[in-house]
Every structure is written in C-alpha cells, then in structure tokens.
Amino acid sequence: MASRVQPGKPTITDVARRAGVSKSLVSLVMRGAAHVSPARRQAVKKAAAELGYRPNAMARSLVQRRTHIVGVMVSDLHNPFFADIVAGIQDEAVRTGYKVLVNTGNRAAAREADALETLLQLRADGLILAGPVLEDEVILRASREVPIVLVGREARGATVDSVTNDDRAGAEVAVEHCVSLGHSRIAHIDGGHGAGAPDRRRGYEAAMRRLGLARFISVVSSTFTEEGGHRGCLVLLEHSPRPTAIFVANDLAAIGALNAIEESGLKVPDDISLVGYDNTSLAALRHISLTTIHQPRLDMGQLALSTLLERVDDGRTQPARVVLSPTLVVRASTAPPRPDGTGGP
Amino acid sequence: MASRVQPGKPTITDVARRAGVSKSLVSLVMRGAAHVSPARRQAVKKAAAELGYRPNAMARSLVQRRTHIVGVMVSDLHNPFFADIVAGIQDEAVRTGYKVLVNTGNRAAAREADALETLLQLRADGLILAGPVLEDEVILRASREVPIVLVGREARGATVDSVTNDDRAGAEVAVEHCVSLGHSRIAHIDGGHGAGAPDRRRGYEAAMRRLGLARFISVVSSTFTEEGGHRGCLVLLEHSPRPTAIFVANDLAAIGALNAIEESGLKVPDDISLVGYDNTSLAALRHISLTTIHQPRLDMGQLALSTLLERVDDGRTQPARVVLSPTLVVRASTAPPRPDGTGGP
DNA sequence: CGGTTCCGGTAGAACGTTCCACCGTGACGA
DNA sequence: TCGTCACGGTGGAACGTTCTACCGGAACCG
Numbered sequence: 001m002a003s004r005v006q007p008g009k010p011t012i013t014d015v016a017r018r019a020g021v022s023k024s025l026v027s028l029v030m031r032g033a034a035h036v037s038p039a040r041r042q043a044v045k046k047a048a049a050e051l052g053y054r055p056n057a058m059a060r061s062l063v064q065r066r067t068h069i070v071g072v073m074v075s076d077l078h079n080p081f082f083a084d085i086v087a088g089i090q091d092e093a094v095r096t097g098y099k100v101l102v103n104t105g106n107r108a109a110a111r112e113a114d115a116l117e118t119l120l121q122l123r124a125d126g127l128i129l130a131g132p133v134l135e136d137e138v139i140l141r142a143s144r145e146v147p148i149v150l151v152g153r154e155a156r157g158a159t160v161d162s163v164t165n166d167d168r169a170g171a172e173v174a175v176e177h178c179v180s181l182g183h184s185r186i187a188h189i190d191g192g193h194g195a196g197a198p199d200r201r202r203g204y205e206a207a208m209r210r211l212g213l214a215r216f217i218s219v220v221s222s223t224f225t226e227e228g229g230h231r232g233c234l235v236l237l238e239h240s241p242r243p244t245a246i247f248v249a250n251d252l253a254a255i256g257a258l259n260a261i262e263e264s265g266l267k268v269p270d271d272i273s274l275v276g277y278d279n280t281s282l283a284a285l286r287h288i289s290l291t292t293i294h295q296p297r298l299d300m301g302q303l304a305l306s307t308l309l310e311r312v313d314d315g316r317t318q319p320a321r322v323v324l325s326p327t328l329v330v331r332a333s334t335a336p337p338r339p340d341g342t343g344g345p
Numbered sequence: 346m347a348s349r350v351q352p353g354k355p356t357i358t359d360v361a362r363r364a365g366v367s368k369s370l371v372s373l374v375m376r377g378a379a380h381v382s383p384a385r386r387q388a389v390k391k392a393a394a395e396l397g398y399r400p401n402a403m404a405r406s407l408v409q410r411r412t413h414i415v416g417v418m419v420s421d422l423h424n425p426f427f428a429d430i431v432a433g434i435q436d437e438a439v440r441t442g443y444k445v446l447v448n449t450g451n452r453a454a455a456r457e458a459d460a461l462e463t464l465l466q467l468r469a470d471g472l473i474l475a476g477p478v479l480e481d482e483v484i485l486r487a488s489r490e491v492p493i494v495l496v497g498r499e500a501r502g503a504t505v506d507s508v509t510n511d512d513r514a515g516a517e518v519a520v521e522h523c524v525s526l527g528h529s530r531i532a533h534i535d536g537g538h539g540a541g542a543p544d545r546r547r548g549y550e551a552a553m554r555r556l557g558l559a560r561f562i563s564v565v566s567s568t569f570t571e572e573g574g575h576r577g578c579l580v581l582l583e584h585s586p587r588p589t590a591i592f593v594a595n596d597l598a599a600i601g602a603l604n605a606i607e608e609s610g611l612k613v614p615d616d617i618s619l620v621g622y623d624n625t626s627l628a629a630l631r632h633i634s635l636t637t638i639h640q641p642r643l644d645m646g647q648l649a650l651s652t653l654l655e656r657v658d659d660g661r662t663q664p665a666r667v668v669l670s671p672t673l674v675v676r677a678s679t680a681p682p683r684p685d686g687t688g689g690p
Numbered sequence: 691c692g693g694t695t696c697c698g699g700t701a702g703a704a705c706g707t708t709c710c711a712c713c714g715t716g717a718c719g720a
Numbered sequence: 721t722c723g724t725c726a727c728g729g730t731g732g733a734a735c736g737t738t739c740t741a742c743c744g745g746a747a748c749c750g
Contacts, residue, residue: 008410009490011736022700027738035697052490057466058403058412059736063705065353067403077428078626086422087451094456099463102447106432111439118444121402145354145397226630259631281423285571286604287633356706367730372708380727404706407735 010051019047030055061123070308071119072102073112075131080280081297085130085151088301096309098125109133116142126308129153131195147311149304152195154321161311161320163304167196170293170326171203172210174247174275177291177328179211182336183245183273187218189232189257191249194224200249200277218243222253229253233260244272244337251276251283254290258333269335279329289332296324355396364392375400406468415653416464417447418457420476425625426642430475430496433646441654443470454478461487471653474498476540492656494649497540499666506656506665508649512541515638515671516548517555519592519620522636522673524556527681528590528618532563534577534602536594539569545594545622563588567598574601582609589617589682596621596628599635603678614680624674634677641669 012030016023021040028036029044047053061067072089074082086102093100103119105112112134119127126147129139136156142148143159155162178186188204191197201219208217218239222232229248236243237260248254254276261272268274276283279294303322310316357375361368366385373381374389392398406412417434419427431447438445448464450457457479464472471492474484481501487493488504500507523531533549536542546564553562563584567577574593581588582605593599599621606617613619621628624639648667655661 013736023737024700024702024739025698028699031738035699037698040698054462054465054490056407056468056736057463058407058468059705060738061705062401062403062407062707062736063738065705077422077431078425080423080425083422086449090449090451094459100448101463102449103445104431104435104447106435114439117399118402118446120399123401123403145399230631255630255632262632282627282630285600285627286575287600287607358706368707369709369730369732370728373729376708380729382728385728401706404735405708407706407737408708410735 009056010053011056012053014051015044015047015053018051019043066125067099067123068097069099069101069122069124070126070128070305071122071124072100072128072130073115073119073132074102074104075112075133076107077104079131080282081152081278081295082130084297085301085304088298088303089128089305090301091298092302092305096305098305098309105132105134107133109135113138120145126312128304128308130304147308149308151300151304155319158319161307161322163300163307163322163324164196165295165300165324165326167199167326168203168206170277170295171200171247172207173326173328174277174293175204175207175211177330177334178245178247178273178275179213181245181273181334184213185216185218185241185243186213186245186247187220187236187239187243189220189222189229189236189246189248189253191224191253192221192228194249197224197249204247216243222249224250224253226252226256226259229256230260231256233257234264237261237264237266242272245275245334246272247275247277249277251278251280251290251292254292254333255282255288258288258290268333270338273334273337275334283329283331291331291334292329293326294329295326300324354401355398356401357398359396360389360392360398363396364388411470412444412468413442414444414446414467414469415471415473415650416467416469417445417473417475418460418464418477419447419449420457420478421452422449424476425627426497426623426640427475429642430646430649433643433648434473434650435646436643437647437650441650443650443654450477450479452478454480458483465490471657473649473653475649492653494653496645496649500664503664506652506667508645508652508667508669509541510640510645510669510671512544512671513548513551515622515640516545516592517552518671518673519622519638520549520552520556522675522679523590523592523618523620524558526590526618526679529558530561530563530586530588531558531590531592532565532581532584532588534565534567534574534581534591534593534598536569536598537566537573539594542569542594549592567594569595569598571597571601571604574598575605576601578602578605579609582606582611587617590620590679591617592620592622594622596623596625596635596637599637599678600627600633603633603635613678615683618679618682620679628674628676636676636679637674638671639674640671645669 012023012026016026026044029041090100103115105115112132128149130151140157148160150162152164190201205217208214220232220235222228248257254274261268276290276292279292283290283292307320307322357368357371361371371389374386435445448460450460457477473494475496485502493505495507497509535546550562553559565577565580567573593602599619606613611617621635621637624637628635628637652665652667
C-alpha cells in the first residue's frame with residue numbers, strides 16, 4: 001500500500017512509444033518547436049500528460065552544455081539585505097528565462113567554499129556571490145571557469161564583475177543631512193571589517209573636512225551588530241562635550257546605539273540625532289523610525305544578473321564595475337540640535 | 346585578451362589520458378575507492394589537479410539516478426523564520442552528505458509552482474517545502490514523484506510528511522503566562538489566514554475557557570504584518586474597559602501593536618502587557634524586548650531533513666507528522682497589571 | 691518535365707559519468 | 721600441479737536528452 005508507482009519516472013522514450021512517434025519528435029514538441037503537424041503535436045502532448053512526463057533537466061543540460069541555471073551564493077540568509085538582492089535577481093531571471101538556485105555559507109569561509117563547489121559541479125551557467133567572506137584568491141580561480149558577479153563587495157581581477165553601492169557617497173550624504181539640520185559635533189561608529197565599512201568611514205571623514213568640521217571628526221570602531229553599536233555608543237556618550245549627532249555604519253548597529261542612548265536617559269532625536277545605513281526593514285519599523293541611507297537592493301540584484309548575462313550570453317570579456325547611488329531616507333531619528341544647550345553634560 | 350581558456354572544461358577522459366590510465370580508474374580514484382595502487386592514485390590526482398578537473402555532477406547523477414541534492418522551497422526569504430529553518434536543514438545536510446539548494450516563490454502561488462517545477466526537473470532526491478502557500482493538490486501530486494516534507498504547515502495525504510510546532514499549545518502557554526502575572530482581561534489579535542494562525546486562536550480561546558476567563562475572550566482579526574497588528578490594536582484600545590494584556594499572533598504584528606499602544610500615550614508593560622509569537626530576532630532587540638513564544642526553528646529544520654531522508658534512504662512509506670513544543674521566552678513586555686487601576690479609561 | 695525548396699519527420703551519435711562484466715597476475719592451499 | 725581467490729585494472733554499455741544529418745514527398749518555378 002501507498003506503494004509509490006516506481007517503475008522509474010517516464011522518459012522521453014516512453015512518451016514516444018505511447019504516442020507512436022520518434023523521440024526526436026517528442027523532444028521537438030516539448031520545446032514547442034515549429035514545423036510539427038497539429039495532429040502529432042496533440043498526440044505527443046496527450047501521451048506526456050497521461051504518463052506524467054517531466055523532462056530530465058540534467059540529461060538536457062548534459063548535451064546542451066548549458067543549464068540555464070544561475071547559482072547564487074548568499075553569505076547570510078539572516079540578513080534581510082540579501083533577501084531583496086535575491087528578489088531582484090529573481091525578477092530579472094523570470095524575464096530572461098533563467099532558473100535561480102540559492103546556496104549559503106553561513107558566514108563561514110569553509111562552508112562558502114563548499115557551497116561554491118556545489119554550484120561549480122552543477123555547472124551553473126553563471127554565479128552571483130552576495131557579500132561573500134571567501135578569499136579573493138578562491139573567487140578569482142573560480143571565475144576562470146564560469147562568469148562570476150560579486151554583490152556588495154569590490155572585485156579584484158579582470159574575470160570578476162561587481163555590483164556595489166557607493167558607500168563613500170552614501171556616508172557623505174549622511175553627514176550633509178546632519179549638517180543641514182545644524183549639527184557640527186557629528187561622530188561616527190564604524191563597522192570594522194564589514195563589507196563597505198572602510199569606505200563609509202572614509203566618506204564620513206571626507207565630508208566633515210569638506211564642510212569645515214575637521215576638528216569635530218570623532219570615530220569609534222565597532223562591528224555591524226546591535227551589540228557593537230551599543231558598545232560604541234556608550235564610548236561616545238562619555239565624551240565631553242557629547243556629540244549632537246551620530247552616523248552609524250549600519251542599521252543594526254544604529255539600533256544598538258539607540259538602546260544605549262535611551263538607557264542613558266537621553267532622547268532621540270531631541271538630545272542626539274541618529275543616522276544608520278542600509279534602510280533595512282528594521283529601520284522602517286515605526287517603533288524605531290530610523291533615518292538611514294538606502295541602497296537600491298532590488299536594482300542591485302537585477303543589475304547583478306543582467307551584468308552576469310552579458311558575459312554568459314553576449315560574450316563580454318571586459319570586467320564590469322557597476323556602482324549605484326545610495327539615497328537618504330529621512331525618518332524620525334534626526335532633528336535640529338537643541339537650540340539652547342551645547343549638548344555637553 | 347583575458348580570453349578565457351575555453352577548449353571546454355576538462356573531462357574524466359582528459360584526466361585519464363594525461364595520467365595514462367582508463368577513465369574507469371579515474372572514476373574510482375575521484376570517489377576515493379579502495380583497491381587502487383598508491384602509484385596510480387597519485388598519478389591520477391596529479392593529472393586532475395593540473396587540469397583543474399571537476400566532476401560533472403549532472404553526468405554523474407544521470408547514471409546514478411540520484412543527485413544527493415535536497416531541494417528547499419522557501420515561501421519568503423524576507424522572513425527570518427525561514428533563515429533558521431534553512432540553517433537547521435544545512436546542519437543536518439553536512440552530517441549526511443547531501444547538498445542543499447534553495448528556491449523561493451515570493452509568497453505567490455504561481456511562482457512557487459515554478460520553483461517546485463524547477464526542483465522536480467532537477468531530479469532532487471527529496472524536497473522540503475517551508476511555509477508554502479501552494480495548493481494542497483499540487484503538493485500532493487508532486488509527492489507521488491519525490492518525497493516531500495512540509496515545514497510549518499500541516500500535511501494532507503499519506504505521501505506527504507510534515508514538521509510543525511504545536512501552535513495551539515504555544516498559544517495556551519502565552520495565555521497562562523499572562524494569567525500567572527495576574528491578568529484577566531487578555532485579548533487576542535489573530536493572524537487571519539497565516540500559517541498556524543487559526544490554531545493559535547483556538548489555543549487562546551481554549552486556555553481562556555479552561556482558566557475560567559471565558560467571559561473575557563476578545564479577538565480581533567488581523568494579519569501577520571506590522572500594519573495589521575497596529576490596526577488591530579487600535580480597535581482593542583477603544584474597548585472599555587481596555588484589556589490589560591494582549592496576545593498577538595506573531596512578533597511582527599506585536600511590534601505594530603507596540604507602536605499603537607505608545608502612540609496612544611500608554612506604556613508597555615506598565616499599562617498593557619504584550620506577548621508575541623515566533624521569537625524572531627526582532628523580538629530580541631533590546632529596544633523592543635518582546636515576551637514571545639519560541640519555535641525551535643533549528644531543530645525543525647534538522648528534523649525536516651532527517652524525516653525526509655527516512656523516505657529517501659530507508660524507504661519509509663508511512664506518513665510522518667512531527668510536532669514540536671514551543672516554549673515561552675519572557676522579556677520586558679510583560680508585567681503584572683497595575684495594582685490600582687482596572688485599566689479602563 | 692526537371693530541378694529546387696520547404697515541410698514533417700526519423701535515426702543515431704554525442705554529452706560525461708558510473709556500473710557491470712571481465713581479464714591477467716600472483717599468492718596460496720590442497 | 722592445479723584450482724581458487726584477491727587484487728588492480730580495463731572496456732563498453734548504460735543514463736535521458738538534444739543535435740546533426742538525412743529522407744521522402746509535395747509544391748513551386750522556369
């Protein structure tokens with residue numbers, strides 16, 4: 001009972017036999033080719049439906065020597081950032097007729113290497129690596145066997161493409177926003193080795209200098225986590241005079257900073273303004289309502305795939321470096337500084 | 346220039362030629378078989394490394410008639426819930442030597458059907474469907490061709506297995522917690538058609554009755570979104586007397602409720618206690634610190650795969666229904682009701 | 691009427707593996 | 721001296737497709 005009907009799944013030959021035609025013709029019908037008489041086409045379709053026939057993608061790919069699959073390796077499925085990247089890739093994939101298969105390495109280089117290997121053995125037509133922590137060398141080697149696009153990380157080498165946002169410009173916009181509100185003592189909590197963190201820091205410093213606020217530059221080093229932002233902020237709150245605005249390297253850390261500020265009995269944005277980076281769904285929560293820098297993630301995903309396909313389908317061989325502009329999203333965590341106080345305790 | 350070295354990727358035959366052996370022997374070496382002389386083994390490995398040979402997974406699977414791939418279709422990559430499920434699946438996969446390939450349908454039945462089809466054509470050895478919105482009928486049909494496990498959704502039919510948490514019990518625990526703190530006027534914002542929502546509602550009602558609070562049962566219908574929780578909560582706040590505790594069907598909606606309460610000038614937990622469901626990372630944010638019901642997501646992922654493999658490897662044919670117990674996680678959003686006030690405006 | 695072209699269709703060789711049957715060669719026991 | 725057996729190794733048939741010929745007939749053109 002419940003015995004699966006298992007004389008093996010039906011093959012193209014079974015369909016051919018049942019429809020009384022050659023397997024070549026079945027192949028043509030399944031691919032919707034022209035030059036097949038309506039009668040035969042009908043017969044083949046009927047036979048296929050009756051048998052529950054489903055083409056074997058591997059056999060097909062073996063002879064075609066392409067899979068119409070793009071492999072996507074995501075560093076961390078927990079980060080909502082990548083969910084949008086994947087969504088963008090998928091939008092573009094349905095338009096171009098490719099299948100998307102996702103893999104993940106859970107932030108560990110060794111696991112990422114495994115994931116990459118799986119995709120390579122599968123003979124995906126192209127690969128998109130989203131925020132990998134994998135060594136440059138490994139990526140470069142792989143890129144000589146299959147086209148690869150990096151997302152959210154700069155590429156090295158002529159065989160690798162990349163799609164990123166302009167972290168430096170984004171940071172400058174953040175600073176400009178604070179200045180336009182009247183702030184001068186604007187501090188920065190940076191993201192350590194996180195992807196894009198160094199550029200965001202450089203952007204912060206450049207903007208401060210450009211706007212004549214070089215003497216207020218104040219950076220505390222941290223990580224891309226809530227915990228990191230919390231610790232970094234506590235350090236800043238000790239400073240005297242205390243900053244009136246803080247630009248944090250990503251949203252998650254900014255929320256940690258938010259906690260630290262509130263725990264200290266201060267209020268955002270009344271006492272301190274806060275700006276994040278990434279515009280994750282977290283920032284949009286009304287309970288948090290964080291002013292932040294938006295990266296066009298959907299676009300980045302779409303562009304990653306179309307850039308990839310330029311190599312796959314059109315044979316491009318020059319490296320591509322796509323850089324998108326981030327934009328400011330103003331919410332409730334920024335406001336002009338207190339007119340009276342200079343903010344110092 | 347930068348011309349890819351493209352006389353096609355090296356095959357097993359290339360390796361055999363270069364090592365001066367038959368392709369059968371290369372095959373044996375690549376699979377680490379015994380009964381191969383050290384000298385030849387060495388020679389083959391050397392040749393393979395020099396050529397950059399990588400076995401073609403499709404050709405292999407074609408003849409073996411298994412792929413050692415489990416396909417995972419996730420309804421929504423944006424939901425951090427599924428990230429943990431996938432992580433659990435992956436943990437188990439490395440232990441058992443399977444590869445995991447993920448797919449998504451973006452909450453749309455049509456896209457999910459496509460994703461499923463891709464996995465079926467790939468001839469994955471088994472499928473895990475995480476929170477699909479796909480019709481029962483489609484899943485049932487697919488399950489006759491390949492073993493399928495449903496996660497977070499009840500299965501219908503003897504050919505489909507499922508791994509879920511006991512939503513009803515979880516809801517009861519939530520209510521009991523509130524009662525133990527001294528609450529009586531405990532309301533519920535439910536999740537409409539969301540997965541598990543009906544059972545959570547039933548659990549709420551059952552617990553209220555069991556604890557002699559039937560007359561305080563108060564349910565407002567909503568959705569699994571922040572917006573939904575916000576709206577639902579506004580309705581409850583109009584009631585007089587107002588509830589002193591609210592059990593919301595999931596964390597996201599609970600955060601919406603949190604906003605509504607604070608916008609009304611009330612405080613959590615002083616004026617109203619709040620309990621969510623899922624224990625997402627959101628709930629753990631210190632700024633939010635939501636008491637909630639935890640589902641053992643990692644375990645659920647692991648169990649999903651091991652349940653699947655019972656069919657794939659051990660030939661199980663009886664349906665399996667795995668149900669895990671949720672647990673209470675107490676944070677800062679719940680407290681005893683105000684000793685004085687009866688809470689009504 | 692002879693030649694060309696198009697249409698509908700078929701046969702059989704790939705594609706890159708693994709698996710099965712088989713083959714020498716020594717070693718070993720009777 | 722014979723089997724018998726284990727060891728190390730090989731050849732070739734699968735696996736389920738697509739692709740490249742090629743074929744017979746009808747239609748068309750000059």
